[in-house]
Amino acid sequence: MSSVTPTDDETAAPGRRMSSDERREQILLAALAVFGARGYEGTTTDEVARAAGVSQPYVVRLFGTKENLFLAVLQLAFDRLMATFRAELARTDGDEPTAKRIGNAYIALLSVRGLHQTLSHAFLLGAHPVIGPEARACFSRVWEFLRTEAGYSGEEAQLFLAQGMLINTLIGLRLITDYDADRNIKELFEACFPTELKSVMRLVPRAGDPW
Amino acid sequence: MSSVTPTDDETAAPGRRMSSDERREQILLAALAVFGARGYEGTTTDEVARAAGVSQPYVVRLFGTKENLFLAVLQLAFDRLMATFRAELARTDGDEPTAKRIGNAYIALLSVRGLHQTLSHAFLLGAHPVIGPEARACFSRVWEFLRTEAGYSGEEAQLFLAQGMLINTLIGLRLITDYDADRNIKELFEACFPTELKSVMRLVPRAGDPW
DNA sequence: GTCTATAGGATGATAGAC
DNA sequence: GTCTATCATCCTATAGAC
Numbered sequence: 001m002s003s004v005t006p007t008d009d010e011t012a013a014p015g016r017r018m019s020s021d022e023r024r025e026q027i028l029l030a031a032l033a034v035f036g037a038r039g040y041e042g043t044t045t046d047e048v049a050r051a052a053g054v055s056q057p058y059v060v061r062l063f064g065t066k067e068n069l070f071l072a073v074l075q076l077a078f079d080r081l082m083a084t085f086r087a088e089l090a091r092t093d094g095d096e097p098t099a100k101r102i103g104n105a106y107i108a109l110l111s112v113r114g115l116h117q118t119l120s121h122a123f124l125l126g127a128h129p130v131i132g133p134e135a136r137a138c139f140s141r142v143w144e145f146l147r148t149e150a151g152y153s154g155e156e157a158q159l160f161l162a163q164g165m166l167i168n169t170l171i172g173l174r175l176i177t178d179y180d181a182d183r184n185i186k187e188l189f190e191a192c193f194p195t196e197l198k199s200v201m202r203l204v205p206r207a208g209d210p211w
Numbered sequence: 212m213s214s215v216t217p218t219d220d221e222t223a224a225p226g227r228r229m230s231s232d233e234r235r236e237q238i239l240l241a242a243l244a245v246f247g248a249r250g251y252e253g254t255t256t257d258e259v260a261r262a263a264g265v266s267q268p269y270v271v272r273l274f275g276t277k278e279n280l281f282l283a284v285l286q287l288a289f290d291r292l293m294a295t296f297r298a299e300l301a302r303t304d305g306d307e308p309t310a311k312r313i314g315n316a317y318i319a320l321l322s323v324r325g326l327h328q329t330l331s332h333a334f335l336l337g338a339h340p341v342i343g344p345e346a347r348a349c350f351s352r353v354w355e356f357l358r359t360e361a362g363y364s365g366e367e368a369q370l371f372l373a374q375g376m377l378i379n380t381l382i383g384l385r386l387i388t389d390y391d392a393d394r395n396i397k398e399l400f401e402a403c404f405p406t407e408l409k410s411v412m413r414l415v416p417r418a419g420d421p422w
Numbered sequence: 423g424t425c426t427a428t429a430g431g432a433t434g435a436t437a438g439a440c
Numbered sequence: 441g442t443c444t445a446t447c448a449t450c451c452t453a454t455a456g457a458c
Binding site: 037038039040041042117120121123124125126127132133135136139140141143144147154155157158159161162163165166168169171172173174175177178182184185187188190191192205207209210 | 248249250251252253328331332334335336337338343344346347350351352354355358365366368369370372373374376377379380382383384385386388389393395396398399401402403416418420421
């Protein structure tokens with residue numbers, strides 16, 4: 001696999017000195033992209049460091065261990081997810097139903113590189129003694145949000161989560177890669193996104209993409 | 212994480228000499244459990260070897276590379292999945308609708324340790340140059356089966372896949388671990404399995420389980 | 423705040439015996 | 441068909457300078 005190239009806003013001007021908080025945020029965003037593309041075990045602290053434009057030991061210095069770094073990245077991803085959902089729920093303009101709008105907000109979050117895939121990877125780490133409990137807590141809170149804040153019924157919440165997990169799978173598989181070559185895939189995408197297909201195709205990563 | 216203990220039928224009597232095909236099958240089943248629990252990158256050929264009761268170099272000897280081993284395991288998982296779906300579709304006894312029965316067959320497949328989780332891991336490897344295309348092909352063929360053989364509409368097929376991916380997530384997260392302690396999780400399981408909850412709880416792995 | 427150098431510990435794969 | 445021994449590489453984390 002090729003390296004995970006960071007986008008400009010994740011990379012500092014080389015060598016520029018910045019505050020600990022600035023660096024932390026910058027490294028976390030770079031790590032989000034790398035963990036998303038490679039998974040927890042597949043990611044090296046060195047690759048995160050290169051994506052962030054700092055040295056490998058410095059990444060370890062700031063976060064202590066790779067495990068800690070992943071936990072911080074998971075927290076970032078989860079916080080952004082919930083903030084996005086809550087912001088969409090709070091909007092009063094627009095005529096679309098709430099469920100539809102929150103779903104679209106989830107799609108729009110694809111612009112944050114690695115967010116969906118990092119969550120997916122975390123959701124496969126349930127057997128991990130430290131990451132597992134954190135990941136379960138995140139999932140539990142999404143359910144609570146849907147039922148309590150968004151007012152979904154159990155059935156609606158279940159359906160929403162299921163479709164979210166399918167979207168995550170399409171992304172992790174880079175399934176859009178075969179859209180033109182495989183009639184099944186075209187049909188699948190049309191069934192999944194009857195109205196938003198155009199914007200989805202613009203946001204979803206392809207097999208060759210480095211993130 | 213603790214080691215992935217193989218079940219008896221995956222472990223040969225120590226040192227017993229067997230045919231290449233027997234060993235191959237035995238190692239593949241052990242590898243399915245380990246890859247499912249740890250993922251592709253997180254799995255070592257040594258752990259697969261220990262789970263299968265053979266030496267690490269012998270695993271490499273039989274499959275060439277770890278990548279090849281994973282591809283063989285993926286193929287095994289996919290073949291079992293399709294065979295199970297087709298067998299259920301062909302059954303004419305019973306009064307439940309087809310969709311329900313195929314869904315239940317997917318649950319029953321949980322008795323094959325690591326199958327769902329290995330598929331989940333493969334579905335996150337879309338950026339991998341070798342595994343990615345294989346995994347996409349598997350997903351495409353499931354879609355084709357649902358539409359062509361099972362006669363699902365696009366919407367039905369999409370819903371079936373979405374619920375399958377949610378089930379995979381519940382398993383990968385070991386979410387059942389929190390069933391008694393977390394009201395949200397209880398609600399979630401009740402919404403996901405309104406009728407089959409009892410049997411699901413018997414089959415789903417917990418956080419402490421080594422597979 | 424950030425780097426270079428490097429220790430120490432896996433891990434995938436090969437060589438070669440039995 | 442299967443093992444032991446081992447190499448070469450990679451990776452996390454530490455030490456310590458600037």
